Each structure stands twice: as C-alpha cells, then as structure tokens.
Amino acid sequence: MNEDTIFIEGLELYAYHGVPEAEREIGHRYRIDARLRLDLREAGKTDSIRSTVDYASVAQTIVETATKERFLLVEALAETLCNRLLEGFPTVEEVTLTVRKVLPPFPCVVASVGVEITRRRT
Incomplete structure (x- = not known):
C-alpha cells in the first residue's frame, strides 16, 4: 500500500447526534480529523489538481454528511x-477518521x- 497521505485536521461542525433524545435536539460540537492514503506521485510530478484529491471537496463531504444525517452513535x-x-x-x-464529540454532557468535565x-x- 502507498504511504502518501492527505490530511485535514480539526474540522469543526455542529450536528445533532447522540443516544439521548435531548442530545439529538440540542446538538453538539464535533471535531473531525481525516487522513486519506493515496498515490500522490503524479500530483507531485505534474502539479495538477486532477492528479490528487480536492481537500475542500473532502471537507464538504464530511460536513454535509455529518450535518444532514442523524446518528445515535459516533461510531455510525x-x-x-x-x-x-x-x-x-x-x-x-x-x-x-477521528471523530470527537466536544464537551459531552457528562457529570464530569471531559474535553471530548x-x-x-x-x-x-x-
């Protein structure tokens, strides 16, 4: 497998996921990191966007999926x-992908x- 990696770190969004109904109504902040492995040799040689993946399109796919769909579990x-x-x-x-629910509603302080x-x- 190729070792080349594109990454997006700290993508933040607000979405409505969770097991308790209240979490699905109020929503939470999520922080997502993505690492995509692919062959980047051609992009490095040609300096062409057609030889790689558009980072903004990756981010848009993440945001649209996370904000337009609802899930009970972060795993899903x-x-x-x-x-x-x-x-x-x-x-x-x-x-x-690393998906974090920021400041979850726990009886103690948890960063994510x-x-x-x-x-x-x-």
Missing part, C-alpha cells in the same frame, strides 16, 4: 463518513469523547 457517523469518502474519491485507498476508525478499499 464515522463508519458512514469513511464509506462516503471511499465512494466519492476513487483514488483514495484508505481513510482514517470519540472514535478513530480506518477503512480500506476492498
């Missing part, structure tokens, strides 16, 4: 995001909770 959100990125960007071989998953093209 992350799984769906990985699938959308692999479907939408055929040159991407692997996606690693979340998951990190990696999915590969099959």
Whole structure:
C-alpha cells in the first residue's frame, strides 16, 4: 500500500447526534480529523489538481454528511463518513477518521469523547 497521505485536521461542525433524545435536539460540537492514503506521485510530478484529491471537496463531504444525517452513535457517523469518502474519491485507498464529540454532557468535565476508525478499499 502507498504511504502518501492527505490530511485535514480539526474540522469543526455542529450536528445533532447522540443516544439521548435531548442530545439529538440540542446538538453538539464535533471535531473531525481525516487522513486519506493515496498515490500522490503524479500530483507531485505534474502539479495538477486532477492528479490528487480536492481537500475542500473532502471537507464538504464530511460536513454535509455529518450535518444532514442523524446518528445515535459516533461510531455510525464515522463508519458512514469513511464509506462516503471511499465512494466519492476513487483514488483514495484508505481513510482514517477521528471523530470527537466536544464537551459531552457528562457529570464530569471531559474535553471530548470519540472514535478513530480506518477503512480500506476492498
């Protein structure tokens, strides 16, 4: 597998996911990091956007999916995001996503909770 990686770190959005109904009504801030593995040699040689992945399009896919759909679990959100990125960007071989729910409604102070998953093209 290729070791080249495109990354987006600290993408923040507000969305309505969670097990308790109140979380789905009030919403929360989420922070998402994405790492996409693909072959970037041609982009490096040609200096052409056609040889890589448009970072803004990746970010837009993440934001649209996370804000227009609803999930009970952060795990389901992350799984769906990985699938959308692999479907939408055929040159991407692997996606690693970290999805954090910022300041979750716990009885103690927690900066964030979340998951990190990696999915590969099959």
